[in-house]
Amino acid sequence: MERSALRFVLNGEGSFDELIFQAHFVQRSLCAVYDTYCRSFGEARSWREIPALPLSAFRRASIRSFPDEQTVQTFRTSGTTGEGYGEHHFRILELYRAAALGGWKFAGLPTETPFCLMPSPREAPFSSLSCMAGWMAPAERFFLGNWDHLVRTLLRTESKVVIFGTALAFLNVFEWLGDRQIPLPPGSVAIETGGFKGTKRMLQKSELYARFQKYLGLSEEDVWNEYGMTELSSQFYSRGLANPHRAAPWVRARVINPESGEECAEGETGTLRIFDLANIGSCCALQTRDLAIRRGEEFVLIGRDPSALPRGCSRPIEEMLAG
Numbered sequence: 001m002e003r004s005a006l007r008f009v010l011n012g013e014g015s016f017d018e019l020i021f022q023a024h025f026v027q028r029s030l031c032a033v034y035d036t037y038c039r040s041f042g043e044a045r046s047w048r049e050i051p052a053l054p055l056s057a058f059r060r061a062s063i064r065s066f067p068d069e070q071t072v073q074t075f076r077t078s079g080t081t082g083e084g085y086g087e088h089h090f091r092i093l094e095l096y097r098a099a100a101l102g103g104w105k106f107a108g109l110p111t112e113t114p115f116c117l118m119p120s121p122r123e124a125p126f127s128s129l130s131c132m133a134g135w136m137a138p139a140e141r142f143f144l145g146n147w148d149h150l151v152r153t154l155l156r157t158e159s160k161v162v163i164f165g166t167a168l169a170f171l172n173v174f175e176w177l178g179d180r181q182i183p184l185p186p187g188s189v190a191i192e193t194g195g196f197k198g199t200k201r202m203l204q205k206s207e208l209y210a211r212f213q214k215y216l217g218l219s220e221e222d223v224w225n226e227y228g229m230t231e232l233s234s235q236f237y238s239r240g241l242a243n244p245h246r247a248a249p250w251v252r253a254r255v256i257n258p259e260s261g262e263e264c265a266e267g268e269t270g271t272l273r274i275f276d277l278a279n280i281g282s283c284c285a286l287q288t289r290d291l292a293i294r295r296g297e298e299f300v301l302i303g304r305d306p307s308a309l310p311r312g313c314s315r316p317i318e319e320m321l322a323g
Contacts, residue, residue, distance in 0.1 A: 009098045009250050023284045024050045028259040030065040052273045052287035059088030063282045066091040075128040077230045091281045096233045099278035100132045107237035110162050117165025128230045147176045152289045160187035166194035175209045183217030193226040233278035244298035250277040255294035264294045
């Protein structure tokens with residue numbers, strides 16, 4: 001299954017419907033926790049009916065579809081006080097790397113080496129976000145908290161740049177700049193991720209994007225949002241404020257009515273259910289606590305369900321900046 005999924009991610013070989021349906025049965029046979037969960041549901045007749053495992057399972061059990069001793073990497077969620085953190089285990093990283101880099105390319109993001117506003121993989125070995133960024137940029141391109149060095153480096157750069165970081169890190173940069181601006185060269189873009197879930201800060205997305213314009217000279221169409229999570233191997237991207245999130249062909253999203261369990265109609269709001277073929281080593285079908293509006297096969301992200309525990313990439317960033 002790993003080889004088949006990798007061929008699909010790299011070359012489009014095979015059928016998503018068939019491959020993820022096969023992965024479901026393989027994962028049931030190899031992961032007792034997932035198999036027990038699936039017994040509460042009827043037999044799936046298509047990938048859309050595959051039972052989606054709640055993300056909370058990654059905090060409460062070991063979600064592996066391979067023997068524990070074959071684990072080469074474990075990423076951890078940010079966790080919440082009293083909640084603990086979830087763990088996503090990998091037998092190989094080749095598929096995760098192909099999905100992360102391939103998703104970036106599929107979205108049409110620039111190929112320039114990004115400036116990263118997050119800890120490096122060495123500083124945060126359990127961060128899937130840092131690992132992903134580490135495949136795109138060398139250690140000297142990570143600037144978390146070192147805003148003076150970042151600004152001096154940007155001012156020396158004449159060609160277009162790509163800045164990739166959490167929403168909270170960008171906000172910290174803007175506040176550190178005060179009344180100063182550093183207009184970036186034409187063609188530059190920013191990719192923000194993580195939001196403010198579980199932090200002490202709250203800012204509407206439109207307000208954040210207005211600050212990209214004020215401080216960096218970037219229009220809202222020059223700013224992208226990455227939607228991902230530790231429990232996934234693939235990401236979704238949107239550009240600007242009005243456009244929905246979309247993903248590469250190996251990952252799909254459904255917007256589900258939490259009361260009926262059925263897919264929402266066009267324009268309705270529900271919770272996101274994600275099917276990620278690159279998640280071969282854990283579980284390909286995951287039920288999130290994030291709210292979204294259905295837009296065909298894509299979605300407009302609203303944010304975290306207010307009743308859910310706070311979590312997200314910005315929480316550990318906030319702790320590191322405070323330190």
